[in-house]
Amino acid sequence: MESSDALVFFGATGNLAHKKIFPALAALVSRDQLNIPIIAVSRSGDTREQLLERVRNSLTEHGDFNQDTFDKLSGLIRQVDGDYADINTFRKLKDELKDAKRPIHYLAIPPSLFETVIDSLAEVGCAANARVIVEKPFGRDLASARELNAALHKAFDESSVFRIDHYLGKEAILGLSYFRFANTFLEPIWNRLYINSVQITMAEDFGVESRGAFYEEVGAIRDVVQNHMLQVLAMVAMEPPSGRGTEGLRDEKVKVLRAMPPILPADVVRGQYEGYRNETGVKPDSTTETFVALKAQVDTWRWSGVPFYIRAGKGLATTAMEVYVELRNPPTGVQLGQVGVMASNSLRFRLSPDVSISLSANVKAPGEEMAGREVELSFNDMPSADGLDPYERLLGDAIDGDTTLFTREDFVDEAWKVVANVLGDATAVHPYFRGSWGPEASDRLIGEGGWHNPNENDA
Ligand code: BG6
Numbered sequence: 001m002e003s004s005d006a007l008v009f010f011g012a013t014g015n016l017a018h019k020k021i022f023p024a025l026a027a028l029v030s031r032d033q034l035n036i037p038i039i040a041v042s043r044s045g046d047t048r049e050q051l052l053e054r055v056r057n058s059l060t061e062h063g064d065f066n067q068d069t070f071d072k073l074s075g076l077i078r079q080v081d082g083d084y085a086d087i088n089t090f091r092k093l094k095d096e097l098k099d100a101k102r103p104i105h106y107l108a109i110p111p112s113l114f115e116t117v118i119d120s121l122a123e124v125g126c127a128a129n130a131r132v133i134v135e136k137p138f139g140r141d142l143a144s145a146r147e148l149n150a151a152l153h154k155a156f157d158e159s160s161v162f163r164i165d166h167y168l169g170k171e172a173i174l175g176l177s178y179f180r181f182a183n184t185f186l187e188p189i190w191n192r193l194y195i196n197s198v199q200i201t202m203a204e205d206f207g208v209e210s211r212g213a214f215y216e217e218v219g220a221i222r223d224v225v226q227n228h229m230l231q232v233l234a235m236v237a238m239e240p241p242s243g244r245g246t247e248g249l250r251d252e253k254v255k256v257l258r259a260m261p262p263i264l265p266a267d268v269v270r271g272q273y274e275g276y277r278n279e280t281g282v283k284p285d286s287t288t289e290t291f292v293a294l295k296a297q298v299d300t301w302r303w304s305g306v307p308f309y310i311r312a313g314k315g316l317a318t319t320a321m322e323v324y325v326e327l328r329n330p331p332t333g334v335q336l337g338q339v340g341v342m343a344s345n346s347l348r349f350r351l352s353p354d355v356s357i358s359l360s361a362n363v364k365a366p367g368e369e370m371a372g373r374e375v376e377l378s379f380n381d382m383p384s385a386d387g388l389d390p391y392e393r394l395l396g397d398a399i400d401g402d403t404t405l406f407t408r409e410d411f412v413d414e415a416w417k418v419v420a421n422v423l424g425d426a427t428a429v430h431p432y433f434r435g436s437w438g439p440e441a442s443d444r445l446i447g448e449g450g451w452h453n454p455n456e457n458d459a
Pocket of ligand 1: 204223224352
């Protein structure tokens with residue numbers, strides 16, 4: 001694969017650039033993995049000194065500031081300032097690109113500007129043989145996602161489009177798929193015969209913070225379920241990828257989504273934390289959900305009948321992400337003279353903030369009775385969750401032209417189909433207290449063992 005020879009970066013003075021992109025570029029530079037011109041495009045009117053000051057602040061606040069790395073990165077940065085609606089901005093960009101043959105354009109800008117920017121890139125001849133990186137949200141439903149994709153495809157074919165879902169670049173999530181396929185003991189039990197249910201929880205103990213206006217238009221289902229959570233579900237449920245090339249993994253993930261019937265309103269409980277309506281940018285009578293719990297199905301030979309429960313929310317009791325896989329119970333404890341109820345075996349993938357994998361088992365509790373107690377076997381010498389930052393990994397991959405960890409167009413489409421019936425006000429929204437586990441109504445969705453709350457009911 002041919003690597004890109006220039007990185008053009010729209011939105012260089014934006015929030016994402018400040019928090020994620022400059023620190024990731026600096027990390028790549030410090031590991032000698034980035035040595036191409038970076039053309040920072042913005043409409044801020046910044047001088048070069050002001051731009052470099054922004055970079056310095058970004059690295060100080062969100063990265064590891066190091067003078068040597070900063071100097072190297074500054075040496076790569078060129079600047080184009082101008083309005084995105086003005087074709088002259090793109091003519092200046094063309095001049096700055098000089099003899100670059102395979103530039104990559106990172107659109108760290110609102111999706112409403114994509115089409116204008118793409119059309120202008122094409123008009124001045126900067127889109128030919130180029131690649132493009134875009135950020136979520138990929139639309140707000142199937143129709144708008146298709147419009148966005150059509151705008152991208154006017155100038156870039158699908159193999160040149162890199163849609164970032166930063167969850168795919170997370171060490172812990174890559175670790176989950178690695179664990180699945182690297183361990184022989186797992187495959188025989190990884191199916192409906194041995195697995196009772198799967199729960200995927202993404203809990204955040206903070207609210208919408210300064211993003212009220214954005215969040216109000218989005219809500220939890222669009223913000224994290226349609227993308228991050230379905231990506232994780234696909235990693236758990238997919239068949240082993242086969243074949244050469246980069247598409248094997250992406251093919252298998254899409255197959256999972258295709259096998260999922262659209263989620264039904266009856267299988268969804270939405271919640272909104274008390275006080276959300278007072279957040280800046282939020283409507284006083286808002287019905288946007290800050291929490292969602294839902295039950296999904298994957299109708300494949302491997303998974304038919306196994307419920308996949310998803311829970312995601314803000315203002316919850318803790319900040320953690322876990323995948324909890326509950327195994328079926330052995331037929332009975334009678335042969336053992338078992339007293340009391342035996343807990344189900346489970347596999348727990350702790351994905352953040354720390355990373356571990358645990359297997360729970362029942363052992364006999366010491367004493368006269370044949371009563372059991374649950375113990376956990378834990379693999380916790382895992383790389384730390386923040387080993388390689390997702391943006392660092394993903395930007396490096398995009399520059400190298402490797403699409404494996406990016407969201408393909410058909411995944412975006414299928415993910416919107418899965419949530420199509422439950423977007424917006426299709427279901428009621430229930431209030432819940434901050435610091436809780438969401439509205440009590442969510443308890444009616446789950447089976448016998450109840451929700452597994454990270455940090456609470458560990459063995
Ligand atoms: C983003 C969402 O995509 O992911 C945020 O827009 C959410 O609302 C964030 O907080 C969570 O990412 P992470 O990496 O902190 O788990």
